[in-house]
Amino acid sequence: MPVSNVETEPAEVTCASSPGGVEVLPPRDVPLGGPRAMRVRRTLPQKQRSLIGAWCFCDHYGPDDVSMDVAPHPHTGLQTVSWLFTGEIEHRDSHGVHAHVRPGELNLMTGGRGIAHSEVSTAASAVLHGVQLWLALPDAHRDAPRDFQHHVPAAVEVNGASVRVFLGSLAGSASPVATFTPVLGAEVVLPAGTELTLAVSESFEHGVLLDTGDVTVGGTALAPGELGYAGTGRPELALATREGARVVLLGGEPFGEEIVMWWNFVGRTHEEIAAYRDEWQAGTDRFGRVEGYDGGRLPAPPLPGGRLRPRGNPA
Template sequence: MSNLDRQAALSVCGGRGFVVAEPVRELLSPRQVPLGESTVVRRLLPNLGRRMVGAWAFVDHYGPDDIADEPGMQVPPHPHMGLQTVSWLHEGEVLHRDSTGVKATIRPRELGLMTSGRAISHSEESPRSHARFLHGAQLWVALPDGHRDVEPHFQHHSDLPRVTAPGLTATVILGTLDGAASPGTTYSPIVGADLALARGSEAMLPLDPDFEYAVLAMSGEVNVDGVPVLPGSMLYLGCGRTELPLRAESDAGLMLLGGEPFDEEIVMWWNFIGRTNEEIAQARSDWMDGTRFGEVKGYDGGPLAAPELPATPLKPRGRVR
């Protein structure tokens, strides 16, 4: 999924200088961002208060939207570099096309994992014949320096491992949770899981104390470590936890995101993750020149134009403002 903000700002994030090395309860509110022709998303990362959770560097939550009489998601071809995109749905379908020639339809609780490596472009859209509701999340994972020039590729996994407890089903999206490992390729210690809780259930989720974590509320009423977390908001949890108490007041859906704090400082602008202003500027130039990022075939429409780079010089900043 693309960042369609026409005033895209340069920022540096990552590094361990602002990692919270103990358990915290920091509630993050989203900002509303238009995406494509008819979709509005709630952006949780980067946030005014926090820019990364482990290697997770970008989180959008959208829906549930009634698109019965609407085109739904329509995101034209756009570029990525230095990251992985994770497409995750609770309702609806998303048709993915990319410049490696892949065409795939992602359905609820199937993993669509695109590794951009040095350069890729893709489009995302609701199929012409689609379900009434669209509800999901789009996330980015920053690639560490040693792997950010890997060959671009796409993985689609429809059968993911699950961890169960009374009233709880956890689907492992990336990494490992309670001994269950996702088949999705990762390049740094990370975990992502979808949590479905039944009304009235209480559960204790095992965690890695070396990871920092956050929980994104997708639907329902739920308390995370005693904090009510409403749909479309995220609770940052810090590090040092071995378990996480959950209590559902209704049927509820969450996403658990975590990982070892990302050592490197990264520059994230528009749909690129790099290490310097010059690297980002070169990527923008390559996209606008039609080189390096390839061509997405089959999308009914032209590619996105990149916004202008800001005139102000890049000022290094850490994980939080």
């Protein structure tokens, strides 16, 4: 579900990744979608950590009995990664793609130089539940052309756990979907009483988002909605559960670049972000047109009063 970040006072974030130990990142509640907003639990970005690899945005939502109707809105400098547990979302974008987001199916949209899209829950979707993730594009590729990729990963069994790898590779399973930096994205379902050790890349930092149930990451307990962070230099991740759990595992090499992220834009400077906003408001060709959506576009919020300033991860 490629949800727009429509906070009424969105914070500007300049992000730089850094390795670190295991830490727990609590979510904050954020309303999305205007007057009839749905609530999401956001764990990236936040003050204590802005990126995990190239992952720069993580919203976790549901299960909620809600409908969704997000008007066309823009993106630059990123890829949106949509992963549902329950429900169905209709996607339309200015690349000409009309698709559906369904449980267990990856939709990845590239909005490098600029793209616009809308999302509307289908009539059959009484409950929405899933995650919305963004990948920052490295400087060499941040003006990449619009693109859209769809993939249905098969589940593989590892010591009784079910693993679906939607990006990168894990447990002998590899996704064919292209990204611009080395990353990992996977859903892991752990039956009750499971202790699972996964071999991972030592050059990656990792995040484990607990969706349901209980889990420990390297002995550190997470509550539902929390994101457990593990830094580089670890050849394996140890997951354990008493009651059973479903987690989303994210990983990637430390990004190594600073980015400025505000509203739905990723750039490098205050001036770039301001220019993106002006072009969206003016309806230029940078973002194209979304055909088939019944309604107008989502207007950009006002820029903050001061300059968008740097903010990075702790050492």
